[in-house]
């Protein structure tokens with residue numbers, strides 16, 4: 001007796017499938033049952049399908065996974081003044097946008113904007129300009145890096161800093177020559193502003209997450225790693241996970257989310273001393289808890305600041321800023337102790353480190369953690385890994401640490417970065433190829449909303465490596481379209497300890513797929529950014545369909 005045919009819910013045929021599975025890189029059809037892939041190139045004689053979709057040669061990839069993004073923050077920016085360089089190119093335009101946002105915001109509510117970059121303007125905006133643009137209003141403009149902001153006089157008055165700045169460890173309230181605050185607040189000084197508006201209501205954040213989710217699906221994303229919730233200047237409320245759970249309960253979470261927890265949200269636990277649980281969340285919840293839709297990822301810790309904002313901790317001066325080597329976001333010994341304690345307590349750790357001095361600190365801490373408390377397969381990460389010396393590459397390989405650079409930074413921030421490091425350190429910027437050559441796994445990520453987050457823009461930049469002005473951006477680190485796609489799929493899955501459930505198209509893995517109008521490995525490198533996303537399938541269900549035929 002022959003076996004009865006297997007039953008698929010959906011059979012995609014006539015497709016150009018790039019599986020990202022080295023065992024079978026190309027295929028023509030995919031069978032889906034429930035939320036999983038049932039078969040790749042199944043034998044038609046042994047399969048029945050409830051529904052067959054002819055893709056007419058369209059390209060299918062595993063759904064994209066952004067390994068470092070800020071989902072609630074991005075969703076919130078969709079309702080704020082858009083100050084990105086593509087929208088405002090002079091300070092006069094920026095102030096006009098603030099005036100318009102103020103007119104659209106009820107009296108008494110904050111006037112909020114995001115995305116400005118002083119490298120693309122004449123300078124940072126200041127309190128006097130904001131006061132003229134929106135008289136009497138509380139105005140809060142966030143820098144594109146997220147590492148600094150500018151506020152109006154009404155906000156400074158709330159903080160008791162109208163005429164004099166307070167000292168803020170790990171941050172700076174910038175003043176003019178006369179000692180009067182200009183409105184610019186760097187790094188941890190932003191927490192003072194945050195304290196005035198935090199906590200955000202869960203319902204507001206859940207809405208923001210829902211809006212972000214819709215955008216993500218339209219861009220082919222099926223998974224994102226959220227790079228820091230619930231604490232520090234990056235968090236919106238100590239109960240931030242509840243906002244994701246609420247969005248999911250209301251059916252508004254169309255992508256899978258892994259949540260990094262800000263280090264400030266972790267605290268000492270009253271566990272048995274023999275458990276080694278020094279630091280964590282209540283109930284002992286840590287990395288890995290959750291399910292395929294919503295789970296806890298790494299502890300996120302900031303060791304330094306921003307490269308374009310020139311607050312990153314560098315081994316040598318920023319070019320053109322004699323004496324300025326940036327700063328660490330805390331006492332080095334304390335940062336190290338937190339990383340070691342989190343490692344000991346079972347957490348994956350993701351250390352934000354931009355400058356080479358901050359990267360040294362992260363490696364030293366990971367190395368010390370492994371020596372004191374050996375643990376297999378930790379996959380600790382260094383977020384950004386922006387200015388890395390050659391010895392940092394071998395050290396990452398030796399320690400099994402995953403650097404997580406952002407491709408899109410080349411176009412949107414690259415000119416400011418080249419200026420900040422000068423000619424002698426340009427080959428240290430945002431490595432990709434040297435990481436792959438050293439045998440490391442490369443994830444794909446955007447840091448959205450710091451830059452535009454569509455994955456195909458990231459892939460485009462990882463291949464082309466050009467700044468906004470057209471300058472070459474450390475071109476020796478360019479990689480192939482195939483390598484960039486692998487980063488945004490299986491590479492990101494690996495960084496989440498999830499390569500056995502997603503990131504490739506293979507039987508038994510989650511049916512998370514993106515359908516593209518063109519094959520990124522077959523078009524000219526310059527055309528990758530313009531490829532149309534036709535459909536996005538998460539968990540076997542089509543959640544975005546430009547063609548109207550798959551839903």
Ligand SMILES: [Zn+2]
Pocket residue numbers: 068069070227447
């Ligand atoms: Zn980030």
